[in-house]
Amino acid sequence: MELYRKSNRIYEELFKKNPKQAYGDAVVQRLDHMLQDHDIQIEMNKQFKGYYERDGLIPKFSLEVMVLSKPFFPAIDIQNLNLPTNLQLALQTFKDFYKEIQPCQTIEFAPQLGSVTVEVQFMSRRCNITMHPSQALILLQFADGAMKSLRELEEIIELRMEEVEINTVSLMQNLPILVKAAEGTEQIGAQPEYGIGYDEQLKLNKYLRPDKIDFRVGKPIKDIIGEHSAQFARKELIDQFIVILMRTQRTMKYQDILNLAVNNITQFRPSKYDVKQRIEDLISRQFLKRKVEDRKTIEFIP
The missing domain is CATH 3.30.230.130 (Cullin; Chain C, Domain 2)
Known part of the structure; x- marks a missing residue:
């Protein structure tokens, strides 16, 4: 949790060190809110689990919430789906929970998103x-x-x-x-x-x-969020994971970075090829470098 909270500051420092590599104010602001949403998502899922346990409820299945701030995703239309009764009950339970912790806010479910x-x-x-x-x-x-x-x-x-x-x-x-x-x-x-x-x-x-x-299984041919936006978000999440990891560890074997990213990124399942591309890109942008005496070792550039 603490790593995610520090991630915004880490990105700000990286952008300051490499201003030419920055993506622009609009993208940085969007990324900042994505990271904040992710923090909220982690905490909310923990609280929801406690809500179940407190009230003696027995969940029919595992329900985890993905948080999106509507101002930053205005193009997403809420699609009505005829959901199974047990899923409707689970969503209503979450709605009751959310009303208890955030009585002044409202939520909308976007059943066409997530997995x-x-x-x-x-x-x-x-x-x-x-x-x-x-x-x-x-x-x-x-x-x-x-x-x-x-x-x-x-x-x-x-x-x-x-x-x-x-x-x-x-x-x-x-x-x-x-x-x-x-x-x-x-x-x-x-x-x-x-x-x-x-x-x-x-x-x-x-x-x-x-x-x-x-x-x-492969996603439908026509998806709700554009392919370009989805690819950009995935790249950003992989970059975020690697930078936070390397800032903490300073030096790691290339293969260890690869395995940790593939096994620990939960928002989607990156391939080894995806992670390799992001490592090489971070090296080219001087966030990381190969150790001179051991090319299989990667070092963080502070």
Whole structure:
């Protein structure tokens, strides 16, 4: 927690040392508020857990809040989704909790943001699959062997047909979690054809054999937040983690930095390639440097 609180000051110092490398006032201000939101998010989730324990409530699932300040994300439209009853109850519980700690403020839920981990039972194994909330809502409709068409999904979830189609197709790509229900389409590793009729029945590909128990599926083709903005935010989070880490440790092995970043950044799952790019970029901007006598060791430039 203390590291995150210090992060704003660290960035200010770095920008002062390398003014030519600064991103501009608007971006710095936005980043500053993102870091503040993250501090609030951590503290709020701790308090919410205490609220559950105090009132003797038994959570049906793990609910963690992602905080966004609306003035800095004005382009995000709140999308209404027909959420499952248990999730609606969980959100209402959080709303009651928030009213207790912040009686003068209001909150809005943006159910189309964030991520959801769904437990799926295939024939070979049970998997925990992390995905976009809209994807999760669609996948949940295929529980217990249910079959659904795009038109039925549209009515149940109350999404536009375009959104239903985009999210459903994303669950049929690469790793086909959903397949057409017509005879012969459910095969191990079968790659689906994406020409789906609105009334064509789909089902869970129960014979799928994922390599991992815990994994993520690709996001829908069309996302709420633009790809450019998302990529920028991810780069900033990786940079933030590395700079705070190196400011504390001063000297570390390249591989240790890589492993710590991959394993400890929780807002998304960075690849080793992503982290390597950010390390090299921080070196080029003179935040870090390689040790002269050992090129595999990275040093922080104070």
